[in-house]
Every structure is written in structure tokens, then in C-alpha cells.
């Protein structure tokens with residue numbers, strides 16, 4: 001499975017917030033990937049800086065592998081492809097992980113856990129609340145068994 005680093009954080013924080021992963025109007029595969037990932041932390045993944053398994057089926061995925069969506073919450077609305085690439089470059093750097101590394105979900109979450117709190121300052125999407133993101137990540141890591149409940 002190939003995944004963008006921030007897409008995994010979206011899944012973990014959503015899981016921590018009790019979100020149900022259901023088919024999305026975009027047609028992407030988040031509802032298929034999330035349960036697979038959450039039910040088997042020993043799954044090996046390749047951390048990529050490109051379209052990933054979640055993008056599969058998305059109406060915004062172009063034949064050249066680029067995303068044509070925009071961040072509609074901002075005016076003017078920047079390209080999501082450019083936004084995602086910068087965000088994931090920042091995460092690769094912050095977590096000291098090489099692009100295209102192959103590791104288990106568990107190992108990735110253990111690395112992330114060492115940066116919680118902190119990572120929410122880099123990886124909270126525009127106009128979303130950093131504290132909610134942080135709480136979602138903490139709860140998701142606890143529910144996954146990667147973080148101890150204090």
C-alpha cells in the first residue's frame with residue numbers, strides 16, 4: 001500500500017474523533033483504506049510524495065497522477081496537489097523519514113507519537129482547529145494501542 005504521510009494522520013485523527021469512514025462523493029478510497037490500516041498495524045506501507053491508494057477512484061485524480069482539486073476553503077483557492085506536496089515534505093522532514101521508505105503502520109505511528117504534541121502545528125488543514133487535530137491524534141493513537149492513556 002502506498003500512502004501520503006498526512007493521509008495517515010487524517011485517518012488517525014478521524015478515528016480518534018469517532019468519525020465513520022464512509023464512501024465520499026469524490027469517489028476516493030478512504031473508506032476502504034482506513035479500516036484496512038486500522039485493523040492491521042503490521043501492514044507494510046510505502047510513504048510517498050504523490051497520489052496514493054486513498055486517491056484511487058477519486059474524480060479529481062488525473063491520468064498523469066496529479067490532483068486537480070483545490071482548497072476551496074481558501075480564497076483564492078490554491079492547488080491541492082501543491083498544498084499536499086508541501087505538507088508532506090514538511091512531515092518527511094519533521095519526522096526524519098526518507099521519501100519512499102517502506103515501514104509498518106505501527107512503526108510510522110510510533111514515530112508520529114514521539115512528535116505529539118507538536119505535529120499538529122505542521123499538519124492541521126487550513127481553517128481547522130489545531131487543538132481538535134491534536135486531540136484527535138492523541139485519541140486515535142491511544143485507540144490504536146500505540147500511545148498509553150495517562
Ligand code: SF4
Pocket residue numbers: 026028051052054055056058059060061066067068069080084
Ligand atoms: S488528494 Fe486529490 S486525488 Fe487524492 S483523494 Fe484527495 S482530492 Fe482526490
